[in-house]
Amino acid sequence: MTTKATNIHPVFDRILGREDKEGILNQNSKVIWMTGLSGSGKTTIAIGLEKELQKRGFLTQILDGDNIRTGINKNLGFSEEDRTENIRRIAEVSKLFLNCGVITINCFVSPTIDIRDVAKEIVGKEDFLEVYVNASYKVCEERDVKGLYKKARNGEIKNFTGLDSPFEAPENPFLEIKTSEMTPVESVEKVIEAILPRLIRN
Ligand code: PPS
Numbered sequence: 001m002t003t004k005a006t007n008i009h010p011v012f013d014r015i016l017g018r019e020d021k022e023g024i025l026n027q028n029s030k031v032i033w034m035t036g037l038s039g040s041g042k043t044t045i046a047i048g049l050e051k052e053l054q055k056r057g058f059l060t061q062i063l064d065g066d067n068i069r070t071g072i073n074k075n076l077g078f079s080e081e082d083r084t085e086n087i088r089r090i091a092e093v094s095k096l097f098l099n100c101g102v103i104t105i106n107c108f109v110s111p112t113i114d115i116r117d118v119a120k121e122i123v124g125k126e127d128f129l130e131v132y133v134n135a136s137y138k139v140c141e142e143r144d145v146k147g148l149y150k151k152a153r154n155g156e157i158k159n160f161t162g163l164d165s166p167f168e169a170p171e172n173p174f175l176e177i178k179t180s181e182m183t184p185v186e187s188v189e190k191v192i193e194a195i196l197p198r199l200i201r202n
């Protein structure tokens with residue numbers, strides 16, 4: 001066990017601020033936070049969205065669960081405690097990008113209201129644009145892009161979201177995308193339409 005550090009003196013007020021950096025990039029930074037079941041379409045939308053935003057001159061960074069869990073969070077699993085720590089760290093990382101003027105596109109199952117509240121609190125609710133990527137468990141299981149649903153059914157994966165680990169839909173998201181009713185291109189268009197006005201710097 002490590003002991004918690006003391007004698008820490010943060011210098012937040014003396015470093016170049018967010019406004020200056022947003023000015024350099026000529027954009028408003030935001031955290032686009034996509035939540036949804038595994039296989040609901042978060043990553044697909046994020047990739048399409050990043051391309052569309054890049055075409056329009058915005059600087060973005062995708063933060064994706066599957067990637068982050070091979071690096072900064074590779075010591076974490078899928079217990080409630082580990083998922084909360086996963087999301088806490090990601091929210092802190094997102095805040096660093098936010099302060100750097102960069103738009104992050106986050107793809108995390110982030111399964112419960114409490115977990116997303118942790119993120120929202122750290123990022124700040126003004127900058128936290130919650131996108132609910134909605135596809136039912138049944139639809140995601142039929143897609144089963146990564147074969148995880150089959151493994152979860154066979155008991156090879158424990159704590160699988162929607163099966164033996166809870167998923168709570170957001171009650172009042174910034175935006176909801178029903179991916180079983182739209183193509184990926186249409187989904188990206190809908191996100192762009194809703195989000196663009198928030199990103200443009202006047
Ligand atoms: S969480 O709940 O926000 O901490 O999860 P996240 O960091 O987004 O990681 C989800 C990706 O991990 C893979 N995976 C699982 N997902 C859910 N439950 C269990 N038990 C699990 N085990 C592995 C899976 O590839 C998830 O990616 P997506 O893109 O959501 O399918």
Ligand code: MG
Pocket residue numbers: 039042043044064066107
């Ligand atoms: Mg994904």
